[in-house]
Amino acid sequence: MKSLVVGLIAAALPLATAAQMENYNIDGQHTFPYFELEHLGFAMLRGRFDKTAGKFSIDRAAKTGALEVVVQTASVTTGDNDRDGRPRTRDEHLRTPDFFNVAEFPTMTYRSTAVKFAGDNPDTIEGTLTLLGVTKPVALKVERWKCGPDTVRTQGKRFMCGGNAVGSFKRTDFGMKYGAPAVVGDEVKLWISFYGFRQ
Amino acid sequence: MEELFANPALQAGVAPFLVALFVAIAFSRLRVGGLAAIAAFLVCFYLVTGIQFAPLTATRKILVLAIVAAAIGPLLDFALKPTRVGILLMAGGAAGGALWAFWPVILQKPGMQAWLFGGSAAIALAVMVGFAQAQLASDGVRAGAAVLALGLGVGIAAIFSASLTYGLYGIALGAGGGAFLLPQMIVGKKATAGATFTLPAMLIGGLVAVGAMLLAQLPWYCVLILALVPVMVRLPGPEKAPVWLQAIVFSLYGFVIAGVACALAWPSSPT
Numbered sequence: 001m002k003s004l005v006v007g008l009i010a011a012a013l014p015l016a017t018a019a020q021m022e023n024y025n026i027d028g029q030h031t032f033p034y035f036e037l038e039h040l041g042f043a044m045l046r047g048r049f050d051k052t053a054g055k056f057s058i059d060r061a062a063k064t065g066a067l068e069v070v071v072q073t074a075s076v077t078t079g080d081n082d083r084d085g086r087p088r089t090r091d092e093h094l095r096t097p098d099f100f101n102v103a104e105f106p107t108m109t110y111r112s113t114a115v116k117f118a119g120d121n122p123d124t125i126e127g128t129l130t131l132l133g134v135t136k137p138v139a140l141k142v143e144r145w146k147c148g149p150d151t152v153r154t155q156g157k158r159f160m161c162g163g164n165a166v167g168s169f170k171r172t173d174f175g176m177k178y179g180a181p182a183v184v185g186d187e188v189k190l191w192i193s194f195y196g197f198r199q
Numbered sequence: 200m201e202e203l204f205a206n207p208a209l210q211a212g213v214a215p216f217l218v219a220l221f222v223a224i225a226f227s228r229l230r231v232g233g234l235a236a237i238a239a240f241l242v243c244f245y246l247v248t249g250i251q252f253a254p255l256t257a258t259r260k261i262l263v264l265a266i267v268a269a270a271i272g273p274l275l276d277f278a279l280k281p282t283r284v285g286i287l288l289m290a291g292g293a294a295g296g297a298l299w300a301f302w303p304v305i306l307q308k309p310g311m312q313a314w315l316f317g318g319s320a321a322i323a324l325a326v327m328v329g330f331a332q333a334q335l336a337s338d339g340v341r342a343g344a345a346v347l348a349l350g351l352g353v354g355i356a357a358i359f360s361a362s363l364t365y366g367l368y369g370i371a372l373g374a375g376g377g378a379f380l381l382p383q384m385i386v387g388k389k390a391t392a393g394a395t396f397t398l399p400a401m402l403i404g405g406l407v408a409v410g411a412m413l414l415a416q417l418p419w420y421c422v423l424i425l426a427l428v429p430v431m432v433r434l435p436g437p438e439k440a441p442v443w444l445q446a447i448v449f450s451l452y453g454f455v456i457a458g459v460a461c462a463l464a465w466p467s468s469p470t
Contacts, residue, residue, distance in 0.1 A: 088361035096362040096415040133254035
């Protein structure tokens, strides 16, 4: 009888742990990865991706978490979408093999390998970015993180987390070599604003 | 120095031309001066993106096919002497190569578009490689003129289609064609082109055009028009005129049809 009780407790332990894990789906309407890089050695150029999906999970007690973000590369925009007498716009150029090669690589993906906490909040996400078929480690620093009920849109019926994360990488590490570094800089700064709804 | 090698004029023009010129002159006695075209392409590829094979993207598959063609070309010239059936096999192989290189991209296109793009790619490659081997391989001037016009045409059309990288590959091929022509114009004697020159050159030109269609925005009909460059260069010309004049006339033939493709590649719609 004693061993049965011990067995039941042991079997229930993983369930208790799993219950601590909160799962969130990324809100594609309010989640945008922005990027910034040097242009012609003068100004910094900014752009973003309009279509992003994914999920994240967090276990506040165990201070662990996971993140997976899938970005539709064809949704890249830098605000230059009017040909204005030119053969193609910059946004069209960004979709070709010179940059994101969207026909061959329609998505880029970020997957976490570890989430480090500072106090009760996630602080640093270690993970890998897969871009143009190349996977390299990229770390994200969580600059802002807040969770609570969505009182504005759902009168508190929906629980969400939101914030900002930043990171950087060299695009040539992923084989994106066009114009680097003289025309378009090599160092890319990422700035992601995100929201996730708890499942 | 790094800035110099990052200059597109050097990457697609000066460096490929000089290396191709060296190959055309140095290897002409061995009758493999036709390797000038692949040499120009490889120099440009190395300077623009670097020679790498993983991950094996469509662009890198072009590189693989070009190297394989450069190995097969001399073999055909010296050992196998292609027959009519052999030429048909070469044309079929080129079409198959195009489908292999771009199959994952073609599969992503909706039904009719996949057939249109896949069909255009296969037909263009078959026509370019088959016709050039059958009709231009024995005439170094016509073959050189065809590669010069095709390379520049594909390059400019690719730039209009938003891919400067593919544009540079095309222009480098044109530089290789020009480098193969120049010694013939100066010496006044036609060189041997053979499959050594025409097979890799036409394959590269065709695949770069297909890449600009599938990965950038080159209209499908421009690829088919570019496939007519070798046909155009075969039209009757001043056969008894000096070699330099023949080279200019046949190049102009090619530029006319390549120019039509470039004009059509310039988009008429605002976005």
